[in-house]
């Protein structure tokens with residue numbers, strides 16, 4: 084991963100792949116051009132690297148020139164194309180091939196056609212190394228296309244983000260979500276998970292996703308996923324992991340600019356942990372840590388019995404029930420502890436002490452991620 088200005092980018096197309104695509108373009112063009120001496124016209128700035136590599140590979144005699152246009156501001160294409168350096172030589176009766184680094188909306192290409200409208204060239208053809216078909220809004224024919232890519236911002240191999248990245252020999256794609264800290268928070272009943280989640284949420288500007296809340300929200304508001312979940316529950320079955328993951332996905336998407344998420348109540352099984360990894364991966368992100376609050380059973384039992392005296396929660400009143408809930412927790416999380424420990428992401432934190440002290444312990448784990 085690399086960072087340019089304020090944004091993160093991930094490796095996307097290797098130098099080798101670029102080289103192969105370039106070679107294919109050279110081969111096709113050389114074959115079509117035959118004995119003519121073509122003029123290759125690079126569109127600056129982006130195509131300086133491509134043009135240089137291209138003509139080095141070109142097997143026959145050729146000429147090279149440039150025009151310089153500018154359109155992009157930040158990560159957005161603009162309609163307003165500036166002509167900074169136009170054609171500086173007579174191209175009458177010449178075979179002209181435009182070399183573009185990338186064709187996005189096609190606005191730049193439109194300007195190229197305007198430039199050539201009054202030139203009496205023999206033929207004008209367009210070659211582009213990268214092409215974003217989903218973004219292209221014009222209908223000029225693209226004669227030679229190196230690699231088709233999705234409509235996402237890329238840098239490297241001549242392409243820049245506000246001036247940076249042009250020198251990179253490979254291509255990087257903007258990350259779907261920018262840098263996030265995602266935590267899976269665990270703790271036996273009575274460990275103070277809810278209290279700590281509130282603090283962490285504030286301190287790190289994270290979004291707390293409690294699976295229980297997400298379920299209740301979706302069912303209460305009768306969302307499509309909520310209704311689906313309900314149909315399983317009413318038949319007495321378990322809600323399939325995919326339904327839960329889809330709900331979590333919706334929560335993550337709702338909060339796309341969050342600094343990260345605290346997952347609470349999910350995952351519970353290896354399969355769910357795998358599914359969560361895949362979900363994070365699809366957002367170009369990852370789970371950074373599983374943090375488990377560790378509290379001795381006897382302390383938990385006492386805390387819960389205390390709470391039961393005032394909370395009125397039935398499951399906090401009976402010691403056998405409490406001990407069983409604690410046991411279920413350890414049975415369930417033992418597997419997940421192994422799962423995350425296997426990825427070096429398991430952090431046990433001592434959950435006995437004052438609320439502030441425990442927050443400090445949790446913070447020191449997060450700050451060191």
Ligand code: IMP
Nearest residue numbers: 129160186187188189190191236237242
């Ligand atoms: P178009 O005019 O929208 O087709 O965009 C063409 C120009 O925008 C290119 O020559 C690039 O300078 C710039 N551009 C388009 N997409 C990208 C990108 O993903 N990264 C960097 N520059 C881009």
Ligand code: MG
Nearest residue numbers: 126127128129
């Ligand atoms: Mg360009």
